[in-house]
Amino acid sequence: MPPGKQNGEEQQHGKKLKRDAVAGQGDEVIVIDSDDESEDRKPSSKTAAADDDAVEHICFLDESSGMLFDTHPRTQSDSVPGGWIRASNPRRDSGDHQQEDLQGLEREFNSTVARGGGKISCQAVMEIAARHGVLYGKWLMFLKAAPALTWQKIRNALFDDELGAAAKISCTADERGLFAVCIYCSDFTDKREVLRVRQGLCRVLGSDRSLSFKADCYTHLNIYAQNAATYGLQASIYGCGGKNDPECSVLRVNAEKCTRQPGCPRCFPRCKGK
Numbered sequence: 125m126p127p128g129k130q131n132g133e134e135q136q137h138g139k140k141l142k143r144d145a146v147a148g149q150g151d152e153v154i155v156i157d158s159d160d161e162s163e164d165r166k167p168s169s170k171t172a173a174a175d176d177d178a179v180e181h182i183c184f185l186d187e188s189s190g191m192l193f194d195t196h197p198r199t200q201s202d203s204v205p206g207g208w209i210r211a212s213n214p215r216r217d218s219g220d221h222q223q224e225d226l227q228g229l230e231r232e233f234n235s236t237v238a239r240g241g242g243k244i245s246c247q248a249v250m251e252i253a254a255r256h257g258v259l260y261g262k263w264l265m266f267l268k269a270a271p272a273l274t275w276q277k278i279r280n281a282l283f284d285d286e287l288g289a290a291a292k293i294s295c296t297a298d299e300r301g302l303f304a305v306c307i308y309c310s311d312f313t314d315k316r317e318v319l320r321v322r323q324g325l326c327r328v329l330g331s332d333r334s335l336s337f338k339a340d341c342y343t344h345l346n347i348y349a350q351n352a353a354t355y356g357l358q359a360s361i362y363g364c365g366g367k368n369d370p371e372c373s374v375l376r377v378n379a380e381k382c383t384r385q386p387g388c389p390r391c392f393p394r395c396k397g398k
Contacts, residue, residue, distance in 0.1 A: 183209070183272040183279070192272055192295050192303070196279060202295060210292040211279045217289035217310060223257035226344055232256070233345050243356040246379035250361070253341035254313060260289070261312030261339040261361070263322060264305070267293075271303040274329065278307065281328040288321040312339045312361065315392045319375040322364040326372040334366030369396060 181196035194201060194209045201209045232252045237244050253259065267274055275293045282291050290308040297303050307325060309318050318337060326332055338360045342352075349359040363376040373396075380390035388395035 183276045185272045190296055192275065192293065194275070194279070198283065199279065205296045207295040208292045209275065209295060210290065211282050212290040213282050213285060213288065215285050217308075225256040226258065229253060229256040229258050229341060229344060237355065242354070246357055246361060249341060249345075249347075249357070250313065250339065253339060258339075258341045258344060259311045259313065260308055261318070261337055262306035262308045263325060263335050263337050264360070265307070265335060266300075266302040266304055268302055271297075271305075275303075275305065277328050278305065278325070281324060282307075286324045286328060288317070288324075309337075312337070315362075315375050315377075318362060319364065319372075319392065322375070323372050326365065332365050332370040332372060334363055336360035337362035337364070 181194070183192060183194040183196075185192055191203070191205065192209060193203070196211070199209055199211045201207065229252060232255070233244070233249065236248060236252065271293065278287070278291050278293075281287050288308050289310040292306050294304045307321060309321050312318060322335065322337075325335070336359075342348075342357075342359065342361075347355065347357060347359065352359040358378045361378055363378055364374065365372045374394065375392040377390050377392065380388075382388055382390040382395065382397065384395055384397040386395065
């Protein structure tokens with residue numbers, strides 16, 4: 125579900141943050157270092173200009189509370205422990221999510237799992253999600269250093285239409301000291317768009333580390349790293365980046381095997397043969 129829309133679960137801010145953080149424990153922690161981490165903890169000294177777009181709206185980490193704050197008027201923030209700072213790109217996010225049938229998604233998933241003896245394929249989950257209009261998904265990052273500066277780069281790139289539909293960052297760190305970041309795409313079945321957003325992150329952050337992409341339908345169905353294998357699934361549906369693909373040129377479909385042949389089902393848009 126995109127950050128602009130909340131359900132009953134997400135309103136329980138602390139519980140939601142903890143669950144999202146646990147979901148990433150099997151993923152590589154992305155460490156973005158800053159040349160001067162002191163800049164992460166103080167507001168900008170620049171004065172406001174008449175043109176709002178010319179103002180440097182900053183994000184900073186309050187040392188006393190350990191909470192992130194964002195001064196940009198186009199962001200939304202819970203400003204509570206366990207909450208989120210959110211930003212959306214109206215050019216790629218229409219804000220109309222009425223087609224999401226979450227109850228239908230859950231019913232069909234449960235019946236399919238029951239018929240399959242407790243197992244289900246990733247392809248089956250994706251087809252069920254598409255039938256019920258639950259198409260959002262996100263690239264996941266967990267930041268150990270300079271969360272404010274990193275979020276500021278992501279937020280600015282989002283507003284400049286260099287990324288996808290929306291993004292959010294946790295207001296406070298989890299029990300591991302990590303800030304969770306989600307960068308959203310509006311349709312996880314659109315591999316070209318999912319890859320474009322990943323390449324945008326590579327350019328914006330200067331990091332080619334491997335990232336995981338999780339479909340929101342998995343979150344709605346309570347499929348996380350610690351229980352995905354019980355269904356015969358992985359917690360994320362795509363991966364991209366890492367030492368074998370530092371330019372982030374190929375989207376890896378986690379449920380498929382590489383054939384090292386044209387039309388390889390694992391590698392999009394071309395086979396890397398790794």
